Amino acid sequence: MAVLCPFPVHEWPEQAAKLGDGTSFSALLSFRGFHFLSGGCAVRLTRKINAIQPSATLSISARAKAMKKKGVDVVSFSAGEPDFDTPECIKVEAKKAIDQGFTKYTPTSGIPELKEAICDKLKRENGLEYKPEEIIVSCGAKHSLYNAILTLCEEGDEVLLPLPYWVTYLEQIHLAGGKAVLVNCDPKTLVVKPEDLRKSLTPRTRMIILNNPSNPSGVVWDPELLREVAELAVERDLIVISDEIYEHLTYDGAVVQSIASFSPDIQSRTIVINGVSKTFSMTGWRIGYAAGPKDAIQAMERLQDHCTSNPVSISQKAALAALRCDSVLVSEMVSIFDHRRKLMVQSLTSIPQVTFPVPRGAFYVFANFSPYLGYQYQGQSIDSSMQLAEVLLEKAHIAIVPGSAFGMEGFLRFSYATSEEVIEKGMTRLREFIKELEPL
Ligand code: PMP
Ligand code: GLU
Numbered sequence: 001m002a003v004l005c006p007f008p009v010h011e012w013p014e015q016a017a018k019l020g021d022g023t024s025f026s027a028l029l030s031f032r033g034f035h036f037l038s039g040g041c042a043v044r045l046t047r048k049i050n051a052i053q054p055s056a057t058l059s060i061s062a063r064a065k066a067m068k069k070k071g072v073d074v075v076s077f078s079a080g081e082p083d084f085d086t087p088e089c090i091k092v093e094a095k096k097a098i099d100q101g102f103t104k105y106t107p108t109s110g111i112p113e114l115k116e117a118i119c120d121k122l123k124r125e126n127g128l129e130y131k132p133e134e135i136i137v138s139c140g141a142k143h144s145l146y147n148a149i150l151t152l153c154e155e156g157d158e159v160l161l162p163l164p165y166w167v168t169y170l171e172q173i174h175l176a177g178g179k180a181v182l183v184n185c186d187p188k189t190l191v192v193k194p195e196d197l198r199k200s201l202t203p204r205t206r207m208i209i210l211n212n213p214s215n216p217s218g219v220v221w222d223p224e225l226l227r228e229v230a231e232l233a234v235e236r237d238l239i240v241i242s243d244e245i246y247e248h249l250t251y252d253g254a255v256v257q258s259i260a261s262f263s264p265d266i267q268s269r270t271i272v273i274n275g276v277s278k279t280f281s282m283t284g285w286r287i288g289y290a291a292g293p294k295d296a297i298q299a300m301e302r303l304q305d306h307c308t309s310n311p312v313s314i315s316q317k318a319a320l321a322a323l324r325c326d327s328v329l330v331s332e333m334v335s336i337f338d339h340r341r342k343l344m345v346q347s348l349t350s351i352p353q354v355t356f357p358v359p360r361g362a363f364y365v366f367a368n369f370s371p372y373l374g375y376q377y378q379g380q381s382i383d384s385s386m387q388l389a390e391v392l393l394e395k396a397h398i399a400i401v402p403g404s405a406f407g408m409e410g411f412l413r414f415s416y417a418t419s420e421e422v423i424e425k426g427m428t429r430l431r432e433f434i435k436e437l438e439p440l
Contacts, residue, residue, distance in 0.1 A: 052171040056405030060389070064399035075426035077414040078399040080215060080364065082281040084336075086318070087329050090280060093321035097314045106310040109301045110137025110289070114316050117323040118289055125247075126258040128267065130291045136300050137319070139311045141245045141275035141288030146172050147300040148271045148290055149207075152239050153178040157206035162192040164366060164406035166215045166243070173209075181205070182407055189357050190217040190366060194228040207239045212256055213246040216406045216413040217366040218341075218359020220254040230259050230266040240270040245288070246362040248279045248330055251338045254360035260291075268293055278362075279330055280322040285315040337363050340416040340423055347427035348414070351434055363417040366403065370410030375437040382437070385409055396433040398426050 057080055064076040097103075109115070115132040122128040138144040145168065153159060155177035161169055162183045173180045181200050185192045197208070210229065212221040233240050240259055247256045260270040275288030290300060310316075344365050345358055356367035375382050377395060382388045385402035389412065392398045403411025416423060 048175055048177070051174045053167075055167055055171075057167055057401055060393070060399055060401050063393065067393075067397070072397055074393070074397045074399055075422055075429060076399040076418065077416070077423075077426055078401050079417060080278075080362075080415050081283045082278060082333065082363070082417050083419065084281040084333055086282050086285070087280065087322075087325060089325050089329075090282065090318050090321045094285075094314050094318040097317035102313050102317060104313065106313050106316060108305050108310050109135070109297070110310065111313075111316050111320075114320045114323075117320050118291065121323050122272070122291055126244075126272075127261050128258060128272070128291070131294075134294050134297050135289060135291050136297050136304065137287060137289045137311055137316060138304060139288070139308050140277060140286045141243065141273050142168055143286075143304075143308070143311075144273050144275065144288040144290040144300075145169070145241065145243065146175075147303050148241055148273065148292070148296070149173060149176050149178070149209075151296060151299045151303055152241075152271070153207055156204065158202055158204045160197060160200055160205060160208040160238075161407075162197070162208075162210070164190060164214070164216050164403065164408045164411070165209070166211055167405050169209050169211075170407070178206070179204075187368070188355065190214070190219050191221075191225065191357075194225065194232065197229065197232060201236060205236065205238060207241060208233060209241045209243065210259060211243040211245075212259075213250060213254070213359075213361025215246065215362050216364050216401070216403075216411075217357065218362045218364045219357060220250060220256055220361040223255070223257045226257060226259045227262055230262040233269060234263070234265045238269065240266065241273060242270055243273045245273065245275055245278050247274065249334055249337060249363060250361045251334075251341055252360050256361065271296060276319045276322045280325070281333065282315075282318065282322060285312070285318055287311055287315050287319040337416070340418070340420055341365075343420055343423050344414060344416040344427070347423065347430075351431060363415055365414045365416065366406070366408075366411055367414065368410055369403075369412050372434065372437055373410055374440055376440050377433065377437055381440055385411060388412065392430070392433065396429050398429055398433070 061079040064074045064078055067074045114137055115135045118135050119130050122130050138147055149172045153176040157178045158181045159173045159178050160183050161180045163185045170180050183192050183196050183200050242259045250256055260267040260272050271290050271292035273290050277283045348354055348367055353371035354367050354369055356365055359365055373383055377391050380391050382391055385404045389400050389402040392400055401413040
């Protein structure tokens with residue numbers, strides 16, 4: 001990469017002064033596409049990297065944590081991260097791996113026994129047949145998604161992205177040079193209609209990304225709708241990326257079906273994405289995986305060869321233990337999430353004018369707060385979900401992710417991956433906050 005300096009470092013103050021308008025130094029440089037490095041050098045960032053935004057989910061959670069560290073009593077509904085400890089039976093296997101010296105490189109795509117266990121899981125739980133060479137283990141499902149999108153989306157390809165979408169899909173499409181085509185959903189149910197997907201198709205459409213259950217809405221896709229999407233994908237020769245990371249977190253009897261399971265035709269054009277982060281409360285271990293046609297998986301492995309090599313050896317052993325662990329461990333966590341979900345739903349229902357579909361999956365509620373745009377709080381105007389989230393964090397100390405991060409203005413995403421006590425405290429604060437809003 002070329003490193004360009006606009007003028008010698010010692011001339012910068014004079015050059016900035018020439019502007020004569022008090023423009024700050026860093027503003028001058030970023031205006032010209034240059035950015036400071038701590039060493040006093042300037043580098044020009046690539047167009048690709050300038051086109052992507054930081055992850056709103058990660059940055060708001062980090063901001064809430066930083067405020068807490070400073071002693072601010074922040075209630076956080078921002079993190080999409082189970083608050084439980086990783087189950088003991090998983091940690092034991094990781095410790096054993098360290099003690100046995102399992103600390104070297106492994107094959108890039110993962111250790112054979114983990115890939116076998118993933119094949120068994122996909123057969124047992126999803127009715128899908130895969131061979132180990134059709135599996136790649138990566139550093140989290142986010143990394144599996146990155147590998148898949150970078151491998152299969154060509155520059156200029158269009159990718160259908162049903163609204164609301166998880167933040168990272170959009171940016172990974174941008175990184176691949178693809179064009180995201182957002183597909184509207186029904187604003188009440190937050191579900192897309194097959195006819196809207198059809199209307200969004202062009203000769204450049206290459207891929208569709210599905211997330212079932214959905215982050216941020218918690219919606220579980222109806223199997224009939226999925227079947228229609230599968231038929232469309234086969235008919236129009238589309239690749240499907242099916243992110244099923246929340247498949248085990250379902251409530252009210254909701255059943256998650258993998259789109260790949262409808263027919264051999266759809267399986268042959270689908271990359272199934274999954275991982276251990278959410279189901280087993282293992283976010284920090286960074287293990288995700290992808291299953292798909294051998295050629296695609298091997299190409300993803302070539303990419304991974306040159307980016308990260310294998311995911312952490314010890315985490316792979318832990319993931320193996322997770323996939324073999326007693327399913328009661330998971331159902332216990334799900335039942336706790338379900339209590340929290342009911343509490344969150346009940347509290348949000350008590351806020352006037354706010355509407356949302358009752359989630360049946362994941363651990364989020366995506367609620368429409370647009371009736372409160374055009375209001376003010378203690379003199380601060382609120383015109384967007386970003387401003388609402390900002391004022392909620394700064395004034396009421398509640399961290400929530402704005403809907404705009406998921407492509408839907410006016411909405412807020414509440415994560416209930418936190419204790420009932422925290423939910424009650426935060427929702428009481430939110431009700432008080434809403435009472436104090438005044439029309440602009
Ligand atoms: N997909 C969705 C929809 C998610 O919410 C997340 C959250 N982290 C991921 C993928 C990535 O998970 P991982 O921690 O395995 O990278
Ligand atoms: N996926 C979670 C979320 O949406 C964790 C943060 C992230 O990876 O974006 O909050």
